Each structure stands twice: as structure tokens, then as C-alpha cells.
Amino acid sequence: MASWMSTKQCAYLSLILILVPSILLGQGGEMAILKVTLNQEEKGEFLVFITEDGDYLIKTEDLTKMGLSEARGKISTIEREEFLSLRSIEGVKFEFDEKKLALSIHAEPHLFGKRVLSMRYPKKTEKIYYPKDTAGFLNYNLTYYAGDQFKYEQTQLANQLGFRKGDFLFLTDSSYSQRKGEGAKFVRLMSHLTYDRREDLLRGVLGDSFATSGDLGSTLNIGGISFSKNYLIDPYFIRYPEISFSGLLSLPSEVEIYRDGVLIRKERISPGEMILKDIPTYVGRGLIEVVLRDPFGREQRILQPYYFTDRLLKKGLQEFSYHLGFQRKNFGLKSNDYEDLTFLGYHRYGLTDSLTLGGRGEATENLLNLGLSSTLLLPMRMGVLDASIAWSTTDGRRDGLAGMVNYLYQGRNLSLSLLLRGFTKEYFNVSLLNTTERTKYEITTGAGYHTSWLGSFAVGFSQVNKYQGVDTKSVLASYSRRLIGPSTFSATFKRDLESHQSEFLLSFHYHFKNLVTVSGSHQRTNGTYNERVQVIKNLPLGEGFGGRASIDRYHGKIDEYYDYNLLLQYNARYGQYGGEFLSSNHQERYSLMTAGGISFIKDTLSFSRSIQDSFAVVKVGELKGVRVYLSGQEIGKTDSRGKVLIPNLGSYYDSQISINDKDIPMDYTLSEVIKYVNPPFRSGSFIEFKAVKFQAFTGMLKLRKEGEVKPLEYVEFKIILDGKELALPTGKGGEFYFENVNPGKYRGELIYMDKKYVFDIIIPKSEEMIVELGEIICE
Template identity: 45%
Template structure:
């Protein structure tokens, strides 16, 4: 897939021309189109919060300190002068919470306000829009054939925050002979949760009219959560991607309840049902439980019972994961069993680093099915080099004396250009950059405190994995900077546009001092030019420096070259040339310079 993307960061809008996926809504289709797309994308600014937030306005009669608690945990403290004060845009993760605002005045008196609030990521804040309008030709046989574009189609949706507790919108899609459109609404039910209602009507020139509806309710509390999903389709409800009913589905039901605490773990019970017009229902009952046994180990288990027409089955899974900590190594083992087979899996994994380095996976399983035992080994190794990623994998399956083996080796990299630098790097999936530290070699560079590589002989290193729109912390290790170099900063924050290149330069300057003795020659006799102001030009900027006793002068960090200089001597200007040679010395002694040109 290929496209051209333009993001308007100030308005959080994206215009796209080329190949893309378009989704009209929960009752619509996911279309692979080649065409044009215009959308409101809030993730263009990851720090913009588009959901309703908690706000509070109070009155302080004296200078006061205000503390805010959520479910008994203090999250902020502010000081206010007498008068009205406001706490705005307080954000927390989802669910029903109790917020307590404690106002302490200068005499120690306290006023407490206990307020319920439901944080959610379903509704938009009042006055905000979210939309996507897409038109193009449907791409057929993607991954099999290239450039196979056929029917012209449209897909779109629009949502609007009428208030913080009520949103409305619509969704639509169409192609020749098939049209789908319908309204939707989202409601905040106080502290009781959120409710989403969607209705969609369709018309097809062959099948006629149809309709579908959706109800999605959810509640998240500190201890309990529950959810309910209902979908209902008429027999002839159509979407753009199918020429028949939506896989013949009559209705879908999903319901669940969960409970969790830090000491107990998390327990959930779920029920799902799918009914088709021409088939019996499929019902699934599931129970899952997980718990952190220690700070480094986690237990996960599940049981599932599936009821189909004359074909009931049970599935059981239990797994244990142990994290070794400093070496980024994880050991996991599990047992899974159903009506057909039982499988035991053991896996040892070393996480692949963000920068240069290696990671691996050692995998083995044993499967027994109908009296046949099969063993599989599947080791995998990946090395992140400066200019690419190299992997090797082996998979061998051994069953009753028969062996099936496969080997795979891959190499992947990229060519990128930014900051007048063309170079090779590991694969680039989003934004990238080039970090430069003058011409210093071997300086370690970090992205979000993860080492990404070391600078080369030109003082540069490619960074192939910057996150677009987020603040990426780019830093250098100051211990790698020689003592005779100065730095203005060791940390920068870079927020690049989508799939862009950034040139990130750290001002690392080699420090060196320039000394010498300035003399003036008068009537054939050279004398020290003491206590004069000397003027010269460096990079078209005027530079003035004094001379001291004996005509001694001192300069810093002037690049090698020849500079014309002068000073006033007995109402006359004396001109001389200041020649600074190239040198690796920290102190460059120019010796005696004699001015004799009046």
C-alpha cells in the first residue's frame, strides 16, 4: 500500500491520497480503498485529551492549600490566594471514581468536598468533532494481485459532543446499488457507566431493504466491571463489502462481569452467543483468572465451554510467566487442553533492544492428539546492527519418526536522508532522525533512556525509530565527551511529524585557548602593547579583546584562519594579522606578534 499523507497539526486534520483502510462504524464495513480521505485525527497531538475531564470551582476565604484525592490516593496539591479558584482538566484512567477536594486555610481549618465522577474514553468532550470521509475504488485481492481497483465506494462517519454526557453522530457507506446509513448516540449514565446505541438501514438493488441495531453498555469500577453487547441484523441487511447478508448472522450477544484487586488478582466470567438464520446458535461460556504471584511472576488460567449443534467442547489453559529482571529475560510455561489435543509449551525469551544488540526466543512444545505425540523446537535469533536487522530461525517438528524442518534467514534495512546526510540504517517504520555531536566518534546516544547506538567517525548516528507527534527524549552520554569539549545541553525533545526525518544537533564544541604577546614597533624599537583594546572580525562579527601586562592576550575557540586586527596607538591605528593555526593542543601559543603597520 502506498499513499501521500498531509497532517495539519494545528487543526488535527489528516488528508490522505492513495491506499488506505476506511471504517464506517460498528455495523459497517472495513474497506480497502484507493482514493482520497479527510479525517479528524486526535492522535496527531497525543497530549490533547478529547474526552470529558473533571473540573471543580471553589472559594478560599484565606490563603489556602488544596489537595485532591481520587479513591483515597492524593494526586495533586496546589496553593491558592483568597478568592475563587479552579481545578481544571483533571484526568485519570477510566471508571467510576470518588474525587475528594480538601481545602486547608492558613489556620489549619479544613473543608472537604466529596464528588463522584466517571472517567471514560467513549464520549467526546462538549463541542468536539470526530470524523472521517473517504471516497475511492475498492481494492480487490489485496496481497494477491496489484492494482486491482474496481467499484467506486464511499465510507464515512461523524461524531459530535453535544455535551460531556451526550454525543450524537452518523455513519454511512455506499457503492453502486448498495447504500447504508444510520444514526448513533453515546450516553454517560452518571456513575452507572456508558451506553452506545447504533442503528443502520441498508438498501440493495437486488435484496431490497434491511436494518441492524447495536447496544453496547459498559461499567468500570474500582472492584467490579460488567459489560453487555447486543447486535441484531435483519435477514437482508447489507454492507458494501458483501453481496449477501452479513455472513447470515441474525444476532450476537456478549456479556461479562469481572472482579479484581491487587491481592486477589483478576477474575472474569463471559458469555457470548452467535445465531445465524440458517444455523443453530453457538454459545461460549468462559472464565479467566490472572494474578501476580510475586513481583516477577504472573499466573494466568482460563476455562472455556463451547456449545454448538451436536458438538460441545471444553478448553482449558494455565500458564506461568517469570521475569528475570535486569537481563530482559522472560521464562514462560503453559499447558493447554481441549477435546482434540493437549499441548505443553516452554519458552525462554530475551527482549530485543531498541538500539543495537541482540534478542532471542527458545521455544519448545509437546502435543499429544489421538495417541500421536509431536514435538516442536523453534529457536529464533535477531541482531540489531548499525545498518540493519538480521534474523535466523529454525523450526523442526518431529512426529512418530517423521521430521519436518524449516530454516529462515532475513536481512532488512533502510536508506534515509535528512540533515544533508544520506545513510543506511535499521528498518524505518515511522519517523527517524540523525543525531550529530560535532565530529566526535563513539558518543552513546539514547532515545527515551534506551541506548540506540554510538556516533561514527563523522559524529553522526541514525535513529530509525522516533515516534511521530510524541515528545521523544534524545540524549547523549556526557561521559563520552572529552574534557576539552563544552556542551550547551545533553537532552533534547523532538516531536516529529508523521514519517518524517529530523536533524538533531548537539552543540559540542572543542575548547581551546589562544595566547600570545602583542608588541608594537615604533622608530625601529619593539615595545609591549600593554592595556590596549584590540578589534578584529570573526564570522562577520566584531570581536574585541584586551591586552595585559607585557602585551599578553587571551582568546577562546576561534577557528583556525587569518584575521585582520587593529588597535589605536597614539591617535593612530596599528594593523596586524592574527594567524591561528590548526592544532590539537588545548592551548595554542602564538608567540610574539609585532604590529608595525600604521
């Protein structure tokens, strides 16, 4: 307990001893400040009333601060404060050391409050800013294509326009192309207005969107309205059942959590009921070990096997998506080709942590399709089973049925999978209405085994039989292993049992630290061979080069030829530029590309690389050359306006934006150097670090009276700043001092010897840290 608290308590004790009711003092009680230890944990010094019969009374407020929030017993009121008798609390023992003035208390765990700790994400202690700025952006990508001898073939311009205001986002993209000998063609792609209600994880869309109705259903491009529960709006929200652990601690303990033998979290926890929830796990079967270690070094180990899947929903949670609109036809070819009013939707509900149930449906003027689904965590951690059934009816046809069973087991070394799907000939969903190829049944099964020493083995079998169309049946075997350093080797064999054709692939990859990957492969397909050597340099997040170079050799029984490919790209500050050369079987093709983005927010228009997600403008006063960082990586330096653009800010995630305070001049002050920002989807944020220039002003206030000028010492006068009064004292010789006032002319007021004086104070524009104003004469 801090020393200031002891001083405060001493003053309070003195007051209590004077004012405490005489009837209580008559019982022989006394007040004392004692060092209190609770279950071997020092809590500090507290005010304690000691009764004549050896009971100890402590303020209920102090007991709650110590952690005994569930303590109940006899309460006495002393000077309008509630004191709780330790002797009256069931489950509490205490011992007083008179020499050390120390009170040792031991309480049973159930008397402490419940402490719930989320293990997946650390507790947020920083202040998170959730911006809702009005902003917009325009992305463009212009590509020029040429053929042999660099003869012109085509020009293509793709663009995307986005505008956000508050919780609403308008987004549209389009394509413009011109081919040699043909007219120009403009095609609108996707356009929609999106509304997100972040606190409820709800999203509404008006316009184009891709809709799905789940297993055995369709996925369509629909123009209309949609309403969904979107958990991606808050990636920190845990929607699937995680592993939790609870227990009672009688002593302060150190808790260590191990996942499959690897330490993933360490905490120090006070006595009481402890709940560790959302312990992070991998998909599949594993083992969580919790180690409890008390102050005496005694350990307790608890083992908890688990099977984790992200297919389940937590008990009581629901997930849904409903779409109503017109089907988009000829997407990418025509701008406004819509027909057939259609409904698609699904709804899933976490009945328990082990069972999620759902329903789905589709409807058009001539079709109704309904279905049920379930996801079950099997007993004894034997895997996850998905099952679905669907029924359809269409005009002029008999009713149809379809079913699906999907089993998945993922162990530490072994994995198994099985997918079965069957359809009657009369079963239709919206996607199947316009196709003649109909599946009768589908079987896909696989098994895999992995060890860090041997690598990964996998085998699989797939068979699809159709009412109309081509049947397929194939087997697959693969092997992969990490070799020395950051290198990997893989081999794959595939055999088509219907056509009796085989395919074999060997590949090797080596990853360098400078974003460079070198790979080589050999492939054989039905007597044709292909060898490839490839070097890839990934583009950096900031400015820099990237590219790809590859050589392919094709040879068979008849001919042999080579393919060459060279791609170069450069991330510049205001855009991205690139070029590609491709030579395939003696035919050449060239392309040149330029891409970028134009964004605006408040009074700032910026040019940059394409805005792929969200962006932010960071302002640091009017200071130039201040380095700005995103999650520790330098993004750039502020310009002459004190601004820099961050073109790649992640939506919905907490992003740390910071500045280098070493770049701030000595005569400037900062209120903070780090901000945490969580922007909405495809948004622009204005992040300001206020840098205030420190500037002091000094002068002497004097009075001219009867031709004589004398200093006004030790008086108080006022300056009127934007309608507010700033009171200033004078010292010896009438000297005064104040800070950080903008240049301008201000009014001063003084009441001296019952007379009011009014005068002007002129603040000049100056770069000096200390500005001398000289003599200010009152008349």
C-alpha cells in the same frame, strides 16, 4: 523579594520624594517601602504611599503581581504611575505594623485571578523543538525458508520506503518473493502521501488507506483520498471528558488529589479561584478525593465520585473521517487491482460531556447505507450505553435495517457488558455485498469480578444466528490471579452449545527482571491434550539477544507427537539477524532472516536496525565517544564525525535527548546538554548539540617607527572577522587577548596618533588551549 529590588525601590523612593506633586505632599502623605503579606503569604517589599488618614496606596502593577488581578477601586496617579487605594477595594482588609514596617493585607478569594491547572500532564517548562527536517528511510527484511534437510523452499524480501518533507510524508511498501520451481513475484502493498496539520489535528491522505464507517458499517482498503480529525497527532490533547474540580481558597494551601485512595498529585496553590481540570482516572467507576490544607493545618476533604469512559467526546469537540476512492481487491496478491468507486465516512460530536452523537454513511453505485449513533453516560454512574441504527437500500432489493445496543459497566470490582445486534435480511453494507453469509442477530454478554486477594473471575455467553451460514452458541468462564512475585495463573473453560464440544486451558507465567518469561500450559479440546513449556527472552531496545524456545506435546486416543520451536534474534548496531527452527509432527522447517534500515538526513547516511517509527541523528560537534541518551537510556556513542543515530524515536511524544557532559573534553564548551524533541509521524530529525572548542590567543602589538620598535600600550585595535569588526584593547607591553577564532589570515586595523595602520594577524591551526601569536608589528 530579591535584594536588588529593594535597592531599585530605594532609588525610586528618593526620586518620588523629590518629584511627587506638592498638592499630594500637602495632604501629609509619605512614601515608604513596606514588607507586604497577602492572606498569610509573604510577597516581599513594595513601594507604598501612606495617606494622612491611614489609607495605603499600592501600584496596580504590584497588586497584579501579588495575585490581586481582579481588585477594583479608587486610582491615584503619582509621577505617571497608577496607585490603587486599599481602602476603596471592596473585600480587602489591612493592618500596618509600624515597628516592623509591615503591611498585612487580607483579600476575599474572588479578588484573585483564576488559576487553572491541568492534572493529567505536568506543565511544560522546557522548550520543545518541533522539527520539520527533510529526511528519508528504507527498511528491508530478507528471509530464506528451507524444509526437511535444509532444502530450499522460498525467499522473501519485504521493504518499506519513506520520505518526509515538512508536513508531507510519502510512504510505500512492497513484497518480493521467489518460490522453488516458480517465477519471482513482486507485489506493491500500501502507497500513500500524507499531510498533517498538527495545530488543528487534521490529516489528509492521498493513496491507499484503511477506511471505516463505524458501528454497523464496513472496514475497507481504499485507494483514493481521505480527510480526518486525528487526535493521535497530539497525544497530550484530552479529547474525552475528564474529572474537574473547582473552588475558592482564601489562604495559600496545599492540595492533595487521591484516586481510589492513592495519591496521584500534590500542589501548592495561592489564594483565589482554583480549577483542577483533567484529573487522570481509570476507565470505569471510581472516587476522587481532594484534600485542602491551609498554613494553620486545617484540612478540608471533598469527595467526588465519577465514571470515566474514553468513548465520549468533550462538549464541543468533534471526530470525523471521510474516504472516497476505489476498493482494493486481492490485497497482498496483486499490486493494482481497484474497482467500484466507494464512499465511507463517519462524524461524531460531543453535544454535552455526557452525550456524544454521530452519523455515518457508505455509498457505491448500487448501494446507499446511512446510520445514526449515540454514546450516553448513564445517570448515577451506572455505565455507558452505545446505540446505533442503520438503513440501507440497494438496486433490485428491498430496504434493510440494522440496530445495535452496547452496554458497559466497569466498577472497582464488578464489570458487566451486553452487546445486542440485529439485522434484517435485506440489510447490506459494502462489506456484505460480496458475501453469502448473513447474520440475523448477535448476543454477547459477560460479567466479571476482581479483588487483589481472590483474583479475577469472568463468565460470558455468546450467540450468533444467521440467515445463511452456521449458527454458534457458547459459554465461557475464566479465572486468573497474580501469585507470589511476578507470576500469574489462569484457567479458562469454553463450551460450544451447538456442537457440544468443550475446551479447557490452564496456564502459568513467571516474569524475570531480565526480560525473560517462562510459561507452561495444559489444554484439552474434545479428547485431545496439549502441554506446552515455553521460554521467551524479549529483545532489548538497544543491542542484544532475544529469542524463544518451546516444546509442545500432543496426544489423544490415537497418536502422540511433539513440536519443537527455537527462535534466535540479535539486535546489532547496523541491523537485526535471526534464525528459526520448527519441527512439527516429524516435519522440519528452517528460516534465516536479516533486516535493517538505511536512513538519510542532511549530509548523513546511516545504517541501522529497521526504522519502526521516527529516527534522529544527534551531532555533538566533531567529538567522538560522547554518550547519547534517549529518556535516560543510553543509545550509543558518537562516531568520528560526532554523530550517532537514534532509530526508535516516538512520533508526537516529547522525547528527552541528552548527552553525557563528562565525555566532553575540558577545552570545549556546551550551550546545553538536554533537548526536548517532538517529531512528526515517521520522520527524521537532526538534533545538534553545539560543542565549541575553547581556544585563547595572546600576543603583543608593537609599532615600528623610525627604526625603533615600541609596544602599543592601552590602545584599541580591530580585527575583521567575516566582515564584522572585533574591537580589542591592549594592556601593558602591548599585550592583547581574544578567544575562539578559526584558523586563517585576518586583517587588523589601528588608528594611532591620527594615522591608520593596517596589518595581518595569522591564526595557526593548533590543538593547544592557549596559542601564542608572538609580536604583531605595525608599520
